Amino acid sequence: MVLKVELAQIRPKLGDIEFNLSKHVEIIETSSADCVVFPELSLSGYVLRDLVYEVYRDLKKASQKIADKAKCAIFGTIDEVMPGVLRNSAGVAIEGKLDFVYKFFLPTYGLFEERRYFQPGNPLKDLKVFSYRGFKFGVAICEDAWHPEPIEALALLGAEVVFIPSASPMRRLSTRLAIEDQWEALLKAHSIMHGIWSAFVNAVGSQEEEYFWGGSMIVNPLGVVIARAQKFEEARLTSLIDREDIRRARYFSSFRDHNRDFHRAMWNI
């Protein structure tokens, strides 16, 4: 059982929904993949700040347009869950049906200010695993991959691949790009611990002072980076995801030993 995925490492134009939507549609229409995955807030750009309130209504329509076009697409948008309450979301469009995955951990430190605009998702209600062509997948938005729980929960719910739409800005550039090494370490750890495929899709290009570095990558269940997009440029990275690799990794791992008591203990911390 194989799924062909495409990571669309695009350069969204901040606040220009029309431009971003046509870019999404063009990629979806020309992709040979089963599922196309875009970065976090790919329809709007990430550094929206107060522009959030100006664009979220248009995002609703744009999200529906993607759902009308795509077999299977995951893209970044904003969902209004009740009047005036917005969530940083991934739209999941499967054969005309549109659903949303919400971000649970909203970074509000350093250059990030998501709690000013968004409400976090509720793990008790909002953990979702989807199925397409017999493959089960989950979606964890950017910062959610910096915590063990969201992806652990998705894997335990049966996700075989976790897509991670992200908007990771470049910082601490030295001889190497520290943030790239950190992402790679996180993806490898998630894949190894759970015997899953991890697919990180980053935005690229400048938005305000920030610069998104790209470098999207796919890690197999053994923790090996099997595909990597270039940094600092737009890219379309297509790769095959094979269920057999999940089996092979899990035969020799203790993923099966989920011990609920740790979570019970953590509940009381």
Place this chain on the structure above:
Amino acid sequence: MGLQQVLNRLLDVNYNVIVNYIVNRLKEYLEESGKEGFVVGLSGGIDSSVTTVLVSKATNNFFVLLMPSSSTPKEDMEDAYSVISMVKAKEKSKLIPIDDVVNDISKKVETQDKLVIGNVKARIRMTLLYAFAQKLNYLVVGTGDKSELLLGYFTKYGDGGVDLLPIGDLYKTQVRRLGAELGLPERIVKKPSSPALWEGQTAEGELGISYELADAILYLRFEEMKTSEEISQELGVDRSLVLKVERLVKTSQHKRLPPEIFRLSGRAINSDWRYPRGWS
């Protein structure tokens, strides 16, 4: 860890990547702005020389202004011309001595105070840069570096009055190294920094501290978030020096921010007006 180790950490960066990054961002910024090019003021110092080279790599549409005054050393002009020939910008540059305008203004203000006149010089240059920018439909590229911006070592609405600051996240010591990597003449890379607003002025003389030390203190205090005690111990310098740098940063905060607006309405500009710059 001593001073040299901290500096090594700052200097051990990939300069090729940084050059490509800044050049690409200049290209993107220009494209998104809808303007046609960049104007830059070149003094022959390290910051403006590095900025001019970077700008020349980003676009052919740039214009360089040389705006010396009586306090500008002859060597600086020679160095500026060497940069102009390096970026092949002879036809895209203009020499505008500013002493006549400076004298007019100092007469009207009735002062010979070197600080007042020095700032007037910086603001005359800003006015000229913007006049040329508007005439050509270009943007004004600032040449300030991170050390100057943090220490407040610039003139508000003078050299601080610009459209963008491409090397504003690089410390002075990093800019020097970048200049060497870009192939600037050694004399430019090594000469002491000076705004040359009056004769004999040097940045390090005025600040009372070397840029190497200032950069290490700025980095440890504001990026590694260490305390003045920890920094004084780590660098083996008197704590008063650390506090001096800290004071310069704090007292110049107003220079790095837009002017304060006294709130009256439900939604005031600045604190409650967080729209992106590119809002269209």
